[in-house]
Amino acid sequence: xSESQPLSRLFEEKAKAVSAVxxxxxxxxxxxxxxxxxxxxxxxxxxxxxxxxxxxSATGEAxxxxxxxxxxxxxxxEPKLFAKLKELAAERGILCIDTGMRQRLGGVDxxxxxxxxxxxxxxxxxxxxxxxxxxxxxxxxxxxxxVLPVSKIREKSFDLEEELLALLQKSPSYTAFVTxxxxxxxxxxxxxxxxxxxxxxxxxxxxx
Amino acid sequence: MQTAKDLKEYRAExxxxxxxxxxxxxxDKFAVAYRGSRAKxxxxxxxxxxxxxxxxAKDGAAQRMDELLSEFTAKAEAAGVKVHVARTxxxxxxxxxxxxxxxxxxxxxxxxxxxxxxxxxxxxLEGQGYEVTETDLGExxxxxxxxxxxxxxxxxxxxxxxxxxxxxSEVTQQKQEVDIEKLVKVARRELxxxxxxADMGISGANVAVAETGSLGMITNEGNGRxxxxxxxxxxxxxxxxxxxxxxxxxxxIIRVLPRNATGQAISSYVTWIKGCVECAPAPGGKKxxxxxxxxxxxxxxxxxxxxxxxxxxxxCGACANVCPVYxxxxxxxxGHIYIGAIGLILTYFFHGRDKAKNLVQNCINCGSCKDVCAxxxxxxxxxxxxxxxxxxxxxxxxxxxxLAKVLKNRKLFHTxxxxxxxxxxxxxxxxxxxxxxxxxxxxxxxRALPAIAPKAFRDLWPRIRPEVKGARLKVALFSxxxxxxVYPEQSVAAVNVVAGxxxxxxxxxxxxxxxxxVMMMGEMAAARDVAQQNISALDPAKYDYILTLCASxxxxxxxxxxxLLGNDPSWAVxxxxxxxxxxxxxxxARDVLKLAPEDFRPGGGTATYHAPCHLCRGLGVIxxxxxxxxxxGVEYKPAEEEDVCCGFGGTFSIKFPELSAELLAKKLANxxxxxxxxxxxxxxxxxMQLRGGxxxxxxxxxxRHMAEILAQQIK
Numbered sequence: 001x002s003e004s005q006p007l008s009r010l011f012e013e014k015a016k017a018v019s020a021v022x023x024x025x026x027x028x029x030x031x032x033x034x035x036x037x038x039x040x041x042x043x044x045x046x047x048x049x050x051x052x053x054x055x056x057s058a059t060g061e062a063x064x065x066x067x068x069x070x071x072x073x074x075x076x077x078e079p080k081l082f083a084k085l086k087e088l089a090a091e092r093g094i095l096c097i098d099t100g101m102r103q104r105l106g107g108v109d110x111x112x113x114x115x116x117x118x119x120x121x122x123x124x125x126x127x128x129x130x131x132x133x134x135x136x137x138x139x140x141x142x143x144x145x146x147v148l149p150v151s152k153i154r155e156k157s158f159d160l161e162e163e164l165l166a167l168l169q170k171s172p173s174y175t176a177f178v179t180x181x182x183x184x185x186x187x188x189x190x191x192x193x194x195x196x197x198x199x200x201x202x203x204x205x206x207x208x
Numbered sequence: 209m210q211t212a213k214d215l216k217e218y219r220a221e222x223x224x225x226x227x228x229x230x231x232x233x234x235x236d237k238f239a240v241a242y243r244g245s246r247a248k249x250x251x252x253x254x255x256x257x258x259x260x261x262x263x264x265a266k267d268g269a270a271q272r273m274d275e276l277l278s279e280f281t282a283k284a285e286a287a288g289v290k291v292h293v294a295r296t297x298x299x300x301x302x303x304x305x306x307x308x309x310x311x312x313x314x315x316x317x318x319x320x321x322x323x324x325x326x327x328x329x330x331x332x333l334e335g336q337g338y339e340v341t342e343t344d345l346g347e348x349x350x351x352x353x354x355x356x357x358x359x360x361x362x363x364x365x366x367x368x369x370x371x372x373x374x375x376x377s378e379v380t381q382q383k384q385e386v387d388i389e390k391l392v393k394v395a396r397r398e399l400x401x402x403x404x405x406a407d408m409g410i411s412g413a414n415v416a417v418a419e420t421g422s423l424g425m426i427t428n429e430g431n432g433r434x435x436x437x438x439x440x441x442x443x444x445x446x447x448x449x450x451x452x453x454x455x456x457x458x459x460x461i462i463r464v465l466p467r468n469a470t471g472q473a474i475s476s477y478v479t480w481i482k483g484c485v486e487c488a489p490a491p492g493g494k495k496x497x498x499x500x501x502x503x504x505x506x507x508x509x510x511x512x513x514x515x516x517x518x519x520x521x522x523x524c525g526a527c528a529n530v531c532p533v534y535x536x537x538x539x540x541x542x543g544h545i546y547i548g549a550i551g552l553i554l555t556y557f558f559h560g561r562d563k564a565k566n567l568v569q570n571c572i573n574c575g576s577c578k579d580v581c582a583x584x585x586x587x588x589x590x591x592x593x594x595x596x597x598x599x600x601x602x603x604x605x606x607x608x609x610x611l612a613k614v615l616k617n618r619k620l621f622h623t624x625x626x627x628x629x630x631x632x633x634x635x636x637x638x639x640x641x642x643x644x645x646x647x648x649x650x651x652x653x654x655r656a657l658p659a660i661a662p663k664a665f666r667d668l669w670p671r672i673r674p675e676v677k678g679a680r681l682k683v684a685l686f687s688x689x690x691x692x693x694v695y696p697e698q699s700v701a702a703v704n705v706v707a708g709x710x711x712x713x714x715x716x717x718x719x720x721x722x723x724x725x726v727m728m729m730g731e732m733a734a735a736r737d738v739a740q741q742n743i744s745a746l747d748p749a750k751y752d753y754i755l756t757l758c759a760s761x762x763x764x765x766x767x768x769x770x771x772l773l774g775n776d777p778s779w780a781v782x783x784x785x786x787x788x789x790x791x792x793x794x795x796x797a798r799d800v801l802k803l804a805p806e807d808f809r810p811g812g813g814t815a816t817y818h819a820p821c822h823l824c825r826g827l828g829v830i831x832x833x834x835x836x837x838x839x840x841g842v843e844y845k846p847a848e849e850e851d852v853c854c855g856f857g858g859t860f861s862i863k864f865p866e867l868s869a870e871l872l873a874k875k876l877a878n879x880x881x882x883x884x885x886x887x888x889x890x891x892x893x894x895x896m897q898l899r900g901g902x903x904x905x906x907x908x909x910x911x912r913h914m915a916e917i918l919a920q921q922i923k
Binding site for chain 1: 241369437487
């Protein structure tokens with residue numbers, strides 16, 4: 001724990017540098033409560049998703065209208081935790097799902113995930129993304145909220161080589177490095193977040 | 209895109225680009241911002257080591273291309289992928305169209321791929337009736353405008369928010385506000401249905417890892433993830449040069465590429481895909497996945513002893529980011545499909561001589577691209593080599609052949625210079641040619657051109673040669689043409705500084721032009737010939753140092769000669785010995801003569817500095833001249849962008865005067881803004897350009913070679 005402390009600090013610094021919101025939790029239960037709070041309190045959790053307030057084409061409008069309620073997606077969460085999350089969400093009137101992302105392509109409010117590894121040097125989260133539901137949820141969500149167990153943080157990508165090789169050698173496999181929110185600077189080199197994927201990335205460092 | 213038939217048409221296009229006020233401002237801002245963010249991104253890292261690692265990994269992969277391809281194919285096919293190899297662009301297009309047909313595809317979404325641009329994939333697919341949508345924001349914008357990219361990483365960098373707002377208003381049939389944040393959101397919502405409707409996704413890849421059979425994609429927007437996840441078919445188009453042996457090699461590339469491209473420590477997403485992953489709408493819930501490897505000349509390039517290094521390119525676009533010419537004219541005029549220095553080279557191999565012939569002449573040889581390249585590719589050399597090859601294929605233009613002939617014959621060359629001195633007499637005053645003779649166009653008028661000096665340095669030498677007794681060093685002076693015939697006073701100043709400080713100077717009379725001008729013109733045979741003459745004239749075994757006051761000569765003597773003669777067994781050893789002894793004036797004065805403040809008189813006034821390209825990048829000499837100014841009692845006032853080219857570039861300024869003039873104007877504005885009385889530099893070519901420009905402007909600022917400042921201040 002004491003050894004990983006500086007690494008988690010480095011991770012936090014680098015993740016914040018790319019606009020991630022980083023905080024600390026001491027248990028997964030606490031993380032669940034955080035997810036529901038975030039959905040409840042933040043602007044993200046609203047029926048209208050980002051961009052839908054703007055003048056769009058008929059097709060663009062139509063997809064916007066498919067989203068009719070606040071949605072929290074948590075694919076891949078272990079069943080007991082998912083049940084807990086669902087219960088907490090229901091109390092606030094939020095729909096909690098772990099499948100059926102293809103029916104939600106208009107957008108969901110929050111994707112809740114647990115990262116497999118972290119790379120401190122760049123503030124990067126690593127996900128085994130074989131599950132299509134996981135891949136989709138983390139792309140169509142307005143906010144991505146990820147839990148990262150501090151024990152899974154390594155300094156550099158090279159320090160993860162063995163674990164990455166194991167992931168990549170699975171057949172088939174889809175592995176994702178995620179660093180900050182979806183971003184673009186394609187118009188006049190002005191940075192804009194949330195071009196296709198999440199507008200915000202929230203990271204909960206789990207002190208395990 | 210290159211459409212110009214000849215250099216004349218190309219220059220007209222360049223002038224048009226120079227008049228694009230928005231483009232100029234956007235490019236200037238970008239060039240300055242990029243330098244800062246790149247430096248920050250690599251802070252504390254062993255940059256040279258990283259670059260060497262990438263070069264080594266990529267070279268190794270190129271040498272084992274077919275072996276890695278087999279290894280990759282076996283791994284990927286075991287995971288359900290169908291791997292294809294296309295020998296040509298057309299084959300790749302046909303393979304992809306056939307995949308679309310056999311899967312009953314109607315709509316296609318694409319993530320950004322330069323390789324797809326290379327083969328004009330969209331045109332081919334649209335021609336067969338498929339709807340293709342680019343989903344990278346910049347690519348979507350240029351697709352809607354029916355344009356090619358102007359940067360490999362930021363394809364729409366040439367467009368303003370106003371143009372994008374107009375475009376999006378058209379697309380949505382709704383009036384859009386001119387607000388970048390909002391425009392990005394509009395794209396988010398407009399493109400989302402495209403992914404939903406698409407049956408096939410096409411992506412590129414930044415790496416293809418042979419040991420695992422995985423593709424790696426580096427993206428920021430995340431569109432690559434949607435393109436490879438939502439549609440039931442995924443086709444990846446991958447150049448054979450993207451194969452890497454190991455995951456470690458791929459991680460090395462990922463460590464450098466985003467930092468060098470945009471100054472990001474890493475991009476928002478790095479996606480690794482192997483095999484037919486879960487995909488609900490696909491048959492059996494498994495993605496239909498094809499990988500099309502593109503050869504299109506890459507296998508042949510891998511076997512080329514000189515050009516194989518172009519396969520190291522990781523497509524970061526940094527060579528454009530730092531190129532002073534790209535900065536002036538933008539990517540539509542500085543590439544065909546591939547942009548920047550690497551684009552000039554790749555255009556020749558992938559899109560042919562006609563598209564490349566004008567482009568390759570538009571390199572000022574400042575070395576900025578080579579200096580910044582993530583894989584250490586010797587871009588300026590390769591550009592010159594292609595220029596030479598095109599001339600060999602199409603015939604050498606008359607001025608180029610003439611210059612080559614003249615330079616190969618030193619006596620003829622020097623006789624011509626002496627006759628020019630007589631011919632210019634009626635046109636000359638105050639060291640400048642006042643009325644340009646007819647052979648120069650009036651486009652050359654942006655700077656005053658110097659007159660040939662009444663007496664060449666070689667004619668002064670017998671009289672001024674210092675008598676040195678008990679010398680500890682034997683030093684040969686290589687003057688170069690400009691200091692021999694135009695500015696002999698600079699060489700005289702150097703002699704005065706060196707004399708009496710323990711070095712015996714010699715000026716071997718058989719020395720000639722260093723040969724760089726003919727190399728710039730693509731006359732490789734003449735360049736080799738002149739190099740041999742100079743090595744013979746200044747026998748390296750006879751001297752401890754070969755001193756030159758011209759940064760361009762120095763860099764060419766030190767590095768150029770070895771490249772020209774290194775493979776010739778009868779010259780390689782001497783070329784290396786020769787190179788080892790070449791030293792520039794500032795390094796010689798500081799490190800060999802060890803000049804100290806007590807050697808100088810006080811009150812040297814104020815000066816700013818122009819760092820010649822071939823000194824700061826060519827020779828890596830950065831601190832010596834600045835130190836010397838301080839040592840000599842001169843108050844040094846740093847200018848903005850001291851290490852950006854002054855626009856001379858030898859024959860470049862004759863060929864592209866409009867570009868040279870713009871570079872010069874920027875350089876002089878930066879120098880004058882310091883308020884210094886003198887502009888000091890280390891290269892007579894730069895002196896010629898800077899002094900000519902200040903003279904034309906009527907500026908009181910003086911230009912001095914470092915040797916002249918030292919000679920003026922020395923006790």
